[in-house]
Amino acid sequence: MPSSASDRPKKPKKVFRYDEPKRLGGRKVPLQATHDKPFMNFFASLPDFEEFKTALAVCEDPRFNCLLEAILDPRNQNTSYVRLARLQGITLPEINDYWRNYNHHRGMVRMVAHLPEVMEDVAKDSKSSADECPRCGGSGLTKAKTVCVRCNGQGTVRVAGDNNSRQILFEALGYTKKHGPLVAIQQNFEGGSLVDQSSREIQKILQGAPELE
Numbered sequence: 001m002p003s004s005a006s007d008r009p010k011k012p013k014k015v016f017r018y019d020e021p022k023r024l025g026g027r028k029v030p031l032q033a034t035h036d037k038p039f040m041n042f043f044a045s046l047p048d049f050e051e052f053k054t055a056l057a058v059c060e061d062p063r064f065n066c067l068l069e070a071i072l073d074p075r076n077q078n079t080s081y082v083r084l085a086r087l088q089g090i091t092l093p094e095i096n097d098y099w100r101n102y103n104h105h106r107g108m109v110r111m112v113a114h115l116p117e118v119m120e121d122v123a124k125d126s127k128s129s130a131d132e133c134p135r136c137g138g139s140g141l142t143k144a145k146t147v148c149v150r151c152n153g154q155g156t157v158r159v160a161g162d163n164n165s166r167q168i169l170f171e172a173l174g175y176t177k178k179h180g181p182l183v184a185i186q187q188n189f190e191g192g193s194l195v196d197q198s199s200r201e202i203q204k205i206l207q208g209a210p211e212l213e
Helices: 037-044 049-058 062-072 081-087 092-113 115-126 163-173 194-207
Strands: 016-018 028-030 129-132 156-159
Touching: 037 081, 037 092, 049 062, 049 092, 062 081, 092 115, 115 163
Parallel strands: none
Antiparallel strands: 016 028, 129 156
């Protein structure tokens, strides 16, 4: 007698999926958003959530803008951020990479603010200075009471400035040309080079993000 449908073994309930196609290296994640611990930990470890919302606001990817709107929507106050991100099709690697790049650009803005002082230090390091004559000990005379030929009786000798600092200074002023860069990194993107992309992002940050409610 053939077995009925109720006697057949039930297929195990699917509890995992891939946030991206498996063939593309997608991450295996639980179907329940709150069970996705790595994604939950990402939001829990954000040091400044207000800054994170600013990052979402200035992002050129409309999915991140929609995520911000969903976060600010009072109707979603009991919905996990992971679920809201999933509804916009945002994966953990994507939001993690964007947050890292955003803070990289913030760091560049702060670094550039210190550039005048650093350049002044380089210029000071490149300057020559006077130091005590090592031969006469600053007296200007030898043990035989004759004029020290090293310092010509002055007691001090001229010490050249730091050669590396001078090279950086002359290159910055355009007086010398490099024969080759010390470090050459060339990365091209659809929107231009990495330097161009960073400059655009810095400009956006300096201009300010849209006002958040």
